[in-house]
Amino acid sequence: MTTNLDKDELDPELARQLIASGEHRLGKLGYRTNAASYLAWAIAWGVGFGCQALSHAPGRGAANWSSLVFFALILLALAVSIRAGRRYFAGLGGFARRISTLSAWAWNAAMLGTLAVAAGLARALHLAPDSTLQLSTTVAILAFALIFVGLGASRGDAISVGVGLAFVATAAVVSFLALPLALAIAAIASVAIYGTAALMCWRAAA
Amino acid sequence: MSPALDPIIHASARLQLMVFLSSVTRGTTVSFARLRDELQLTPGNLITHIRKLEEANYVASTKGGSGETSYWITDAGRAAFVTYRKELESLLNPS
Numbered sequence: 488m489t490t491n492l493d494k495d496e497l498d499p500e501l502a503r504q505l506i507a508s509g510e511h512r513l514g515k516l517g518y519r520t521n522a523a524s525y526l527a528w529a530i531a532w533g534v535g536f537g538c539q540a541l542s543h544a545p546g547r548g549a550a551n552w553s554s555l556v557f558f559a560l561i562l563l564a565l566a567v568s569i570r571a572g573r574r575y576f577a578g579l580g581g582f583a584r585r586i587s588t589l590s591a592w593a594w595n596a597a598m599l600g601t602l603a604v605a606a607g608l609a610r611a612l613h614l615a616p617d618s619t620l621q622l623s624t625t626v627a628i629l630a631f632a633l634i635f636v637g638l639g640a641s642r643g644d645a646i647s648v649g650v651g652l653a654f655v656a657t658a659a660v661v662s663f664l665a666l667p668l669a670l671a672i673a674a675i676a677s678v679a680i681y682g683t684a685a686l687m688c689w690r691a692a693a
Numbered sequence: 694m695s696p697a698l699d700p701i702i703h704a705s706a707r708l709q710l711m712v713f714l715s716s717v718t719r720g721t722t723v724s725f726a727r728l729r730d731e732l733q734l735t736p737g738n739l740i741t742h743i744r745k746l747e748e749a750n751y752v753a754s755t756k757g758g759s760g761e762t763s764y765w766i767t768d769a770g771r772a773a774f775v776t777y778r779k780e781l782e783s784l785l786n787p788s
Contacts, residue, residue: 497705499698499784505705506778509712512731578727580763582720 518692520571521646522685527567529681531560533674539620540670548616549670561598586642593634601630617666624673629658646684653680697784701749702777706734706742711774714752714766722755722763746770 535557542550569591576587605623608614614622632654639647657676661669702711709732717723729739743764746752751770754762766774 497703497708499781501705502698502703502708502781503785505708506712506781509709510716512713513716578724578730578763579717580722580724580757581765582718584721586718 515692518688520575522688523571524568525681525685527564531564532677536674540667543667548620597630597634601627625662722765
């Protein structure tokens with residue numbers, strides 16, 4: 488079959504430019520997608536842990552309102568991540584679709600698992616509110632860190648692996664600190680780690 | 694004239710199609726709508742160029758449950774694209 492477009496001679500230099508501009512198109516969209524997600528999680532965890540640190544009362548844990556703010560911000564970050572992911576994966580099937588579905592289930596399982604483990608341990612060990620809060624904070628950070636490392640390694644995503652390893656270190660540090668300093672460090676580390684990842688993705692997408 | 698270059702690939706729209714399809718992870722399919730949006734082609738133009746690539750066995754297709762057709766680059770297409778790029782580079786940088 489011959490079309491009118493076939494009759495137009497494609498200049499080899501233009502062909503090279505088309506290859507150069509096209510081959511990174513999807514990769515750049517991926518970086519923009521990740522940048523938006525990292526930024527949303529930086530705000531969610533930074534503000535969330537920050538509110539818990541500020542509202543903390545010795546022996547009574549964090550105020551209920553701070554937990555509500557944290558939960559709302561997590562839902563917002565999830566919505567941003569899902570929207571960005573849907574845009575990236577629109578029209579893609581097969582392997583990419585399976586990986587995105589696996590990632591989504593892994594995140595959900597990590598979140599629910601974190602809550603269950605923290606609640607179960609707090610109940611089994613008869614922990615005080617402060618200890619329960621510290622345990623749930625440490626377990627949450629560690630669970631997400633392992634997911635970042637695992638999914639990042641499977642996709643060859645160095646930034647994701649870096650984020651995961653940084654959060655492993657954060658979880659270790661937070662587990663040794665007293666409240667509310669542990670929460671404050673978690674907030675600062677979250678902003679620093681997610682913020683750095685967002686900046687790296689943004690630069691890679693430029 | 695550039696006689697050494699594969700004429701199936703060496704056309705603006707088909708070249709862009711090959712670039713995009715080869716940039717996704719192996720085993721990933723791309724829907725017709727996504728290709729149309731990415732390449733900014735009319736449906737008529739797009740299907741014409743895809744058919745030409747399919748006839749050369751560079752691209753294969755499958756129909757999903759929703760009725761939309763998705764495409765992927767075949768091993769033969771991937772190999773042809775690698776060869777095309779090498780020939781293009783040697784044409785632009787003769788040593």
